[in-house]
Amino acid sequence: MTFEEQLEEYQRIIGDVSFPTVKKWKEAHPAGKVVGMFPVYTPYELAHAAGMLPVGLYGAGGMVEIDHADSRIQSFVCSIARSTLELGLRELTKDFDVLWFTSICDVARNLSGVWETNFPKQAVRYIHYPQNMGSPAARTHYRAELRELVTMLEDAGGRKITDDAIRKSIALYNEQRRLCAEVYEIKRNAPWILSTYEAYVLIRVGTLMPVEDHIPILRSAIASIGERKRPPRDFVRVILEGSFCEQPPLELLKVLEESGCAIADDDLLLHTRWFTGEVPEDGDPLGALASAYIDTTRYSSVRHYGPRSRKAEFLKKIREQNVDGVIFAAPKFCEPALLDYVLFKDELEKAGIAYLGFEYEEKMGVFESIRTQAETFVESVMFFS
Ligand code: SF4
DSSP states (O other): OOHHHHHHHHHHHHHOTTOHHHHHHHHHOTTOOEEEEOSSOOOHHHHHHTTOEEEEOOOOTTOSOOSSGGGTSOTTSOHHHHHHHHHHHTTTTTTOOEEEEETTOHHHHHHHHHHHHHOTTSEEEEEOOOOOTTSTHHHHHHHHHHHHHHHHHHHHHTSOOOHHHHHHHHHHHHHHHHHHHHHHHHHHHOTTTSOHHHHHHHHHGGGGSOHHHHHHHHHHHHHHHHTOOOOOOOOEEEEEESOSSSOOOHHHHHHHHHTTEEEEEEOTTGGGGOBSSOOOSSSOHHHHHHHHHHHSBOOOTTSOOTTSOHHHHHHHHHHHHTOSEEEEEEETTOHHHHHHHHHHHHHHHHHTOEEEEEEEOTTOOOOHHHHHHHHHHHHHHHHHO
């Protein structure tokens, strides 16, 4: 199979809301447990160390009608919350044994409560991340939180999770993060060789399979990409911001790239690039994960920075990427993304950095208005800056 054919196959897997890779894993591991991970970041290492399959829960991507979820959660919340619940109510997540939600927003908190009530056979946990990063208690608090997650998995799986098993899992996820960063480096430096759309498919499929299966896929893809012969093209280099939780329709990424934007960096599937360095593979593994979260996390709208200014962190990220502009693509009704848009657009105006902002939702089917906006944005950056 060629690399392009493989990408088509991964796209088919991503779009299949019956979770075919999870079913296959369950058949091979009849007693195995599956842990659903709601974005943005969750410690996949712990589920892996328990011998379980961690799986990214990214909603239905517009593939199901919302027939049942609106009777249990507000209709004026983001699509990912409604469609994830819809998947549950249609019994498409019945293979999941444990679900983790995190303290990213009130909607995620609400969803975790609704899930617990509606699916009493599944174990649900709402993970509280530290907020006051300047306090020494942040590390202690988060390590204790991780310890509780380990206990939860031990109860679900009926066996102890050793420190050694967690260290081995950390090493594997370090390798996966390294390879994902390599994929990003390629698309940043040579977007005509690898588009963001392709990089996304390649990385997203890894949220649906064991990390041991995804690592060779990434290695082989990087080798295939290196053999591609495509002439360089002129692009406007941008950062895509705001898509850290609910993922934009794949077609939207294509439209932005076809309009002449090279997405040098983005906040899609952020958990695969969450840390700026490697998590130590020796010593206390929970302490290592806690310290990595506090000291080496990439910029994100849903992470707290303690005494450090969010605006300064955001501008630092923009400058480091040496881009021509910023595209704010925020899910409809997503408070964290939309509040950041309001906060940061003034900063960009002061700094003379071009930007474009729009909202999307999973069910979006027409992209012509966004195509026109993106083409106008590209022209204005190319010819007037
Ligand atoms: S898309 Fe936004 S509002 Fe919805 S769950 Fe995610 S962070 Fe919260």
